[in-house]
Amino acid sequence: MKILNFPFLLVATIVTLSSFYASAEITTVPYVDVNQYLGDWYQISHVPLWFEGISDCACARQRLTAASTAGVVDVLNTCTKSDGSLYTISGTASDDDSTTNAKLTVSFEGVPFKGTYWIIGLDSQYRYAVVTDKGGDALYILSRTPTLPDSLYQEAIGIAV
Numbered sequence: 001m002k003i004l005n006f007p008f009l010l011v012a013t014i015v016t017l018s019s020f021y022a023s024a025e026i027t028t029v030p031y032v033d034v035n036q037y038l039g040d041w042y043q044i045s046h047v048p049l050w051f052e053g054i055s056d057c058a059c060a061r062q063r064l065t066a067a068s069t070a071g072v073v074d075v076l077n078t079c080t081k082s083d084g085s086l087y088t089i090s091g092t093a094s095d096d097d098s099t100t101n102a103k104l105t106v107s108f109e110g111v112p113f114k115g116t117y118w119i120i121g122l123d124s125q126y127r128y129a130v131v132t133d134k135g136g137d138a139l140y141i142l143s144r145t146p147t148l149p150d151s152l153y154q155e156a157i158g159i160a161v
Contacts, residue, residue: 028118031102
């Protein structure tokens with residue numbers, strides 16, 4: 001299991017506290033090319049949320065593929081549990097803002113509620129993405145590769161704060 005480093009814990013604390021004390025509107029990226037965004041994204045770090053349920057997961061990955069319905073993306077999330085087994089959950093993400101493609105509503109099979117997926121940071125070459133929800137409670141730094149060079153990670157952290 002990956003141990004979060006101190007700078008990320010500091011950022012996570014700031015983001016979590018700011019969601020309680022600030023109601024500033026969250027700004028997403030101006031535009032996401034959906035075709036470039038499709039594919040695999042590896043979770044580099046995140047702020048754990050109570051409803052995620054799997055606390056012993058490592059090597060989390062999200063696979064996004066085009067769905068047959070316009071404005072919808074198929075989502076497959078996987079991770080390796082501490083016992084070596086693979087955990088998977090699938091669903092769909094619907095585009096809530098066709099001007100930017102940066103705000104999505106996510107629905108997973110068997111989960112009674114929907115979530116929001118807002119892209120607030122995106123490398124110009126789509127090497128990393130910073131994602132939150134509409135309330136700013138969630139925070140994920142995602143990468144196209146299982147590891148992210150420190151310079152890019154620091155860029156992503158800068159966006160998260």
